Amino acid sequence: MDKQITVTSPLLPNLDEFQFMLKEIWDSKWITNNGSFHQRLEAALCEYLKVPYISVFTNGTLPLITALQALRITGEVITTPYSFVATTHALWWNGIKPVFVDIDPATGGIDPNKIEAAITPKTTAIMPVHVYGKPCKTKEIQEIADKYGLRVIYDAAHAFGVEVNGKSILEEGDMSTLSFHATKVYNTLEGGALVVHDEKMKRRIDYLKNFGFAGETEVVAPGINSKMDEVRAAYGLLNLRQVDAAIEARHQVAILYREALSSIEGITFWDDMPGVRHNYSYFPIFVNAEKYGMTRDEQYFKMREQGVYGRRYFYPLISEFSTYRGLPSARKENLPEAHKMADSVICLPMHHELSKDEINRVINCIINK
Numbered sequence: 001m002d003k004q005i006t007v008t009s010p011l012l013p014n015l016d017e018f019q020f021m022l023k024e025i026w027d028s029k030w031i032t033n034n035g036s037f038h039q040r041l042e043a044a045l046c047e048y049l050k051v052p053y054i055s056v057f058t059n060g061t062l063p064l065i066t067a068l069q070a071l072r073i074t075g076e077v078i079t080t081p082y083s084f085v086a087t088t089h090a091l092w093w094n095g096i097k098p099v100f101v102d103i104d105p106a107t108g109g110i111d112p113n114k115i116e117a118a119i120t121p122k123t124t125a126i127m128p129v130h131v132y133g134k135p136c137k138t139k140e141i142q143e144i145a146d147k148y149g150l151r152v153i154y155d156a157a158h159a160f161g162v163e164v165n166g167k168s169i170l171e172e173g174d175m176s177t178l179s180f181h182a183t184k185v186y187n188t189l190e191g192g193a194l195v196v197h198d199e200k201m202k203r204r205i206d207y208l209k210n211f212g213f214a215g216e217t218e219v220v221a222p223g224i225n226s227k228m229d230e231v232r233a234a235y236g237l238l239n240l241r242q243v244d245a246a247i248e249a250r251h252q253v254a255i256l257y258r259e260a261l262s263s264i265e266g267i268t269f270w271d272d273m274p275g276v277r278h279n280y281s282y283f284p285i286f287v288n289a290e291k292y293g294m295t296r297d298e299q300y301f302k303m304r305e306q307g308v309y310g311r312r313y314f315y316p317l318i319s320e321f322s323t324y325r326g327l328p329s330a331r332k333e334n335l336p337e338a339h340k341m342a343d344s345v346i347c348l349p350m351h352h353e354l355s356k357d358e359i360n361r362v363i364n365c366i367i368n369k
């Protein structure tokens with residue numbers, strides 16, 4: 001059987017260069033707690049992402065939890081069921097009730113037209129997701145937030161490097177979080193970050209990720225430990241140098257997929273959005289079983305038999321997991337578009353190392369039913 005084609009493959013730094021940096025860490029004997037590589041990575045990320053303040057974390061879930069703490073969010077938060085489960089878990093870990101709102105089928109993100117109906121006196125914030133790195137309707141979301149005095153925290157785990165008209169998508173809302181997990185476009189093995197808009201908030205986040213310590217003897221808040229260590233920060237600095245090339249390689253894969261799949265009855269996908277710098281983090285296709293002649297799951301398992309491992313991101317919806325299923329907003333009738341998307345999606349293999357042969361194998365799986 002042919003070699004397996006997986007949905008992603010991690011971007012890895014050059015091993016010799018990494019060893020050179022490790023030597024520097026070993027010599028300094030400073031392995032964590034805001035060391036030199038941690039500081040260099042934060043500065044380099046600010047420059048690359050075109051944002052003024054960033055705080056790096058040990059993974060992409062703790063910045064979500066910390067953002068909610070820092071903004072003192074309580075009560076109910078409006079969010080999307082069409083995401084990775086960590087989005088809603090972050091609310092749960094803060095004792096906040098998630099309120100699911102349906103998605104806009106044009107973007108996969110929360111539908112701004114359905115947010116207002118979900119607002120109650122207990123609502124304090126909106127937590128949307130730029131799912132697949134595709135920008136949400138940020139302007140409409142902000143207008144609602146301003147009207148009702150709500151905070152907006154974006155889970156931008158998929159949106160590393162995404163820009164709209166030259167401006168970083170991470171500038172939207174009150175804060176945005178990133179994940180640098182191995183499966184993401186840019187990784188630090190495990191890692192993540194919180195993007196904030198002012199120096200005071202950056203300082204508060206830095207306290208919160210270090211137990212709330214502000215200096216040697218003062219603890220200003222019940223913080224957590226979510227600092228990034230020096231080894232991962234060094235790895236992250238090296239990966240940052242090659243992430244543009246990786247995004248461009250992904251772009252070329254997207255071009256080939258689009259060319260080959262545009263004429264297949266029952267298969268749809270998204271084009272690039274005008275004015276947007278995409279990161280090609282995922283390539284979702286949507287299967288219309290009636291027109292295609294095969295259900296999404298039939299196609300998904302047939303691909304696996306041929307060694308092509310796509311993924312059904314995001315099936316099942318977060319609202320279907322046992323923790324959240326009982327919530328009134330989790331009812332299927334409340335989330336028809338999210339269910340439709342979750343039941344039709346397959347994310348095709350998408351990474352910087354896919355060869356022409358591998359891309360053709362993926363395409364042939366879809367063409368030859």
Ligand SMILES: *Cc1c(COP(=O)(O)O)cnc(C)c1O
Nearest residue numbers: 059060061084086157179180181
């Ligand atoms: C990956 C991901 C996270 C969690 O990030 P980790 O780094 O794995 O903790 C959160 N939200 C979304 C949408 C993700 O895809």
